[in-house]
Amino acid sequence: MGELSQQEVRLRIAVPRANADLISGELWRLGTLGIEERDEGAQIVLLAGFSSAHTAEAAARSLETFCVVEEFESDDYLDVWREFATIYRAGNRVVIRPPWVHYEPKASELVVGIDPGRSFGSGSHPSTRLALAELERLLEGNESVLDVGCGSGILSVAAARLGATRVLGIDIDPAAIEFTTRNAKSNGVADLVTATAIPIEAADGTYDVVISNMLASILSSHGPNLVTMVRPGRRLVLSGLLSSQVDQVVDSCTPLRLLTTRHCDAGEGDWVSVTLG
Numbered sequence: 001m002g003e004l005s006q007q008e009v010r011l012r013i014a015v016p017r018a019n020a021d022l023i024s025g026e027l028w029r030l031g032t033l034g035i036e037e038r039d040e041g042a043q044i045v046l047l048a049g050f051s052s053a054h055t056a057e058a059a060a061r062s063l064e065t066f067c068v069v070e071e072f073e074s075d076d077y078l079d080v081w082r083e084f085a086t087i088y089r090a091g092n093r094v095v096i097r098p099p100w101v102h103y104e105p106k107a108s109e110l111v112v113g114i115d116p117g118r119s120f121g122s123g124s125h126p127s128t129r130l131a132l133a134e135l136e137r138l139l140e141g142n143e144s145v146l147d148v149g150c151g152s153g154i155l156s157v158a159a160a161r162l163g164a165t166r167v168l169g170i171d172i173d174p175a176a177i178e179f180t181t182r183n184a185k186s187n188g189v190a191d192l193v194t195a196t197a198i199p200i201e202a203a204d205g206t207y208d209v210v211i212s213n214m215l216a217s218i219l220s221s222h223g224p225n226l227v228t229m230v231r232p233g234r235r236l237v238l239s240g241l242l243s244s245q246v247d248q249v250v251d252s253c254t255p256l257r258l259l260t261t262r263h264c265d266a267g268e269g270d271w272v273s274v275t276l277g
Contacts, residue, residue: 009056012068013046020044022269023063025125029215029240030059088123090132094158096123099186112161113186116152117179123154126264130273131213131239132158134262138209138235138275139163146170146229148200148212148222153180153193155211160189169195170203206231212238213273216245223252230256230277239273246274 011032015023023046024035033049050056053069060067085098095111097103105111114123123129135155139145141163147156150169157180160167167189169180177195184193200222210229212219219226219238230236236256241249243263250258256276264271 009050009053010070011046011048011050011056011060012070013048013063013065014040014043015046015065017042017044019269020046021125022271023065024048025127026063026215027059028125030062031055032059088129090123090129091136092133094132094136094162096132096154096158110161112154112158114152114154114157114183115179115186116154117175123152126268126271127213127239127241127273128154130262130264130271131155131211131237134237134239134260134273134275135159135162135209135211138237141165143208144168144231146203146205146207146210148203148210148226149176149214149218150180150195151176151213153183153195155213156180156193156195157183157187157189159209159211160184160192161187164209165192167193168203168205168207169193170198170200171195172197172199200225203229205229208234210236213240216241216249219249220252223249227253227256234277235259236276237273238276239271241272241274242270243272244270246272250274250276 027035027048036047038045056069085101087103088096093109095105095109097111097113099113099115135158139162143164144166145159145164147169150156150171153169156167156169174197177197180195184190206229208231210226226236238249253276258274259277260275262273
């Protein structure tokens with residue numbers, strides 16, 4: 001096989017309608033630059049853009065489902081999803097709003113404006129909303145929070161808005177640091193949120209809440225590191241898991257014990273978040 005093309009490509013994936021959101025969520029985690037959905041009756045065709053055939057092929061292998069790699073010369077499709085962006089609710093009162101979508105909040109609602117750019121999720125995935133709901137439950141004010149794999153900064157910013165007074169978001173992608181910083185500023189919490197491009201192993205200190213919304217395989221491999229960052233007696237929140245993956249991830253986080261499991265709504269798949277302490 002010759003050298004894979006470095007020009008922008010996309011994966012074409014035909015999925016049953018019921019699985020479209022789940023596969024889209026996985027594509028965001030695997031580094032897609034943007035997703036267009038095409039309704040074809042019983043199936044949804046997902047067109048997921050990637051920066052090169054190398055990254056597209058790696059994503060296809062991780063998905064373990066049939067995908068077609070297509071070269072694509074225009075990146076206009078990367079912004080198509082913005083036309084269909086909407087608000088998402090999490091927990092009892094958190095509302096995630098794209099900055100270009102108008103919304104009149106109720107008095108009890110906490111609106112967090114998040115621009116995910118082209119590289120990160122918008123907050124629509126069930127695993128993100130599960131993590132947000134758990135932050136809402138745990139945070140009472142004045143806590144320190146570590147957000148591992150901060151992406152767009154949605155969890156970091158929400159934590160600060162929910163009362164945390166020291167939030168550190170870490171991610172190995174420099175673009176994540178840019179968007180986390182930008183979203184913190186636009187939400188008025190720039191003085192509470194710091195973002196830095198470092199791997200999990202390079203983080204130090206301990207926190208009242210450590211939270212991470214990533215693939216179960218990554219959470220498992222880094223479980224011991226995450227445990228060391230949790231202040232004694234406080235909480236570790238992990239999301240991005242399916243029910244079948246809970247035991248594997250929890251086992252990697254000993255001596256912390258499983259305290260609560262939060263499931264997504266019926267019809268959204270089998271996603272769960274867990275809280276350990």
